Amino acid sequence: MAQKMMDGKVVVVTGSGGGIGRDMALALAAEGARVVVNDIGTSTNGEGTDDGPAHQVVAEIKAAGGEAVTNTDSVSEAASAARIVECAVDSFGRIDGVVNNAGILRDRFFHKMSLDEWDAVIKVHLYGSYYMSRAAATHFKEQESGAFVHMTSTSGLIGNFGQANYSAAKLALTALSKSIALDMQKFNVRSNCIAPFAWSRMIGSIPTDTPEQQARVAKIQQMTPNKIAPLAVYLLSDAASDVNAQVFAVRNNEIFLMSQPRPVRGIHRSEGWTPQSIAEHGMPALRSSFFELERSGEVFSWDPI
Template identity: 55%
Template sequence: MGVMDGKVVLVTGAARGVGKAVAVEMARAGAAVVVNDLGVSLKGDDTSDTQPAEEVVAEIEAMGGRAVANFGSVASWDDAHAMVQTALDTFGQIDGVVNNAGNLRDVLFHKMTEEEFDAVIGVHLKGSFNVSRAAAPHFKMQASGTYVHMCSTSGLIGNLGQVNYGAAKMGIVAMSKLIAIDMQRFGVRSNAVAPFAWTRMVSSIPAETPEQQKRVEGLKKLVPEKVAALCVALSAPASTVSGQVFGSRNNEIYLFSQPRPLRTAHTAEGWSPEAIIDRVFPQFENDFYPLHKSGDVFTWDPV
C-alpha cells in the first residue's frame, strides 16, 4: 500500500529532471500518472518530440505502475483541459496536479525583449494557471484534490538575468496561496515547492569564475529524486498541509517565510516625502534586505 494508492496525478514537464522524478515516485507510491511533456529544448521553441514522455511511461509500466503520455503545451488553455481529460478518459478521475513544466530565456533585464518575457510568463505562470484551472471543476465536484506548483529561489530570493523567470515564479507562489484560499471550502489543497536539483533548468548557470564554478559543482550534487518525495507527501491524502512554500535540497527540506510587516512608522500628522526620507528610511534601514542572490543565501554544501 503506497501513500497515493488509487489516486491519479497529472505531472507536467514530466519527461526529464524533476518532473520525471516526480512522475516515477508518484507511480511508486501507487498513483496512476499522466506524463505530460512537449519534448522540446530548454527554450521550448523547437519541434516537439514524443519519445521522452513515452520512455517515462514505459519505465513506470515496467515497474508495475500505470501511466499514459500526453504531449500538450501548458501554455495552451485547450491543451491544458485536454491533459485533464486524458486522466479522466484513461483512469476515470483526476486527484492531483504537479505544475512542473518550464522554460528559460535568461538575459539581463536591460537587454530582455518582450518575446523573452512573454515566453517565460506564458509557460510558467499562465501554464500553471491553465492546468490548475482545468482540474478545478473536477476537484470541486469530488470535494478533494491537490496542487503542487514549482516555484524557485530565483523569485523568492533573486538571481542574475532572470527577471522573466523570477517574476513568473513569484507569481506562482501567490497563485498557489490564493488557490489554497479559494478552494479550501472544497477540501482542495495547494502548495509551492522550490526544487534544488541539477537539471536542464539550472545547467545554463554561468561557470566562468572560480566562485561560479564552485557553485555549479555544488549544484551537480543535487538530485531530482530528493524533490519528488516532498511532492508526493504534499499530494498524499494523509497530508493536510496547504498554502505553504517549501524548498527541497537533497536531504534538507525548508519551509519558507511569507511576507509580513517587519517594522512600522507612525506619525499623527501624516508623512511628507521629506519626513519619510529623513525619519522612516533611517529607522527601517537595519531591516532592509540586501541584494542577495540565491547563491549568497545557500552557501553550505548540500547534505
C-alpha cells in the same frame, strides 16, 4: 499487501519527461498513483518537440508495475492544457492531483531582455500553471477533493541575475497557489509550492565560462532530482490533508519552510508624514530592517548536506 500513500489517486505531472518531473512521476507511480506523464519534449528554451521523453518515462513506470499514460500537449495554451487534464479523466476516470512542473528558461539581463523572451517564459510557467490548475479545479470542486503542487524557485523568492522573466513568473506562482488555497479550501482542495534545488536540463543551461561558475554548477550537480520527489508525493497524499498554502524548498537532504511576506517593522506619526519627515525620521527608523540585495546563492551559502 500494505497500502501505498497514493493508492487510487490519479496525478498529472507536467514537464515529466526528464529531470525533477520524471523523478516525481516515477515516485508517484511507485506509491500507487496512476500518472499522466506530460512532456512536449522541447529543448530548455522551449523549441522543437519530441514525444520520446514522455514515452520513456511511461515505459519505466509500466516496467516497474505501475500505471501511466503519455501526453504531449503544451501547458502554454488553455485548450491544450485542458486536454492534459481530460487525458487523466479519459484514461483513469478521475483526477486527484496536478504537479505544475513544466518550464523553460530564456535567461537575459533585464536591460537586454526581449519581449519574446519575457512572453515565452511567463506563458509556460505562470499561464501554464494557471491553465492547468483552472482545468483541474472544476473536477476538484465537483468531487470535493484535490491537491496542487507548484514548482516555484528561489530565483523568485529571493532573486537571481538575468532571470527577470523566470523570477517574476515563479514569485507570481506562489501568489496563485495562495489564492487557489484560499478560494478552494472549502472544497477540501489544497495548494502548495516547492522551490527545488536540483540538477536538471534547465539548470544545465547555466554558463560555465569562469572557475566560479564551474564551481557553482559542480555544487548543483550534487543535488539530484530524486531528492525533490518524496515531498511532492507527500503533499499530494491524504497524509498532508492539513498542509495548505505553504512554500517549501528542498536542497539535497534539507527541507525548508520558506517565509511569506509579513510586516517586519512599522512607524507611526500622529500628524501624518511629509516627504521631508520620511527622509529625516521615517526611513532612518526603518533602515536597520532593510533587506540586502541578495541572490539565492548568497542566502543558501553553505554546501548541500
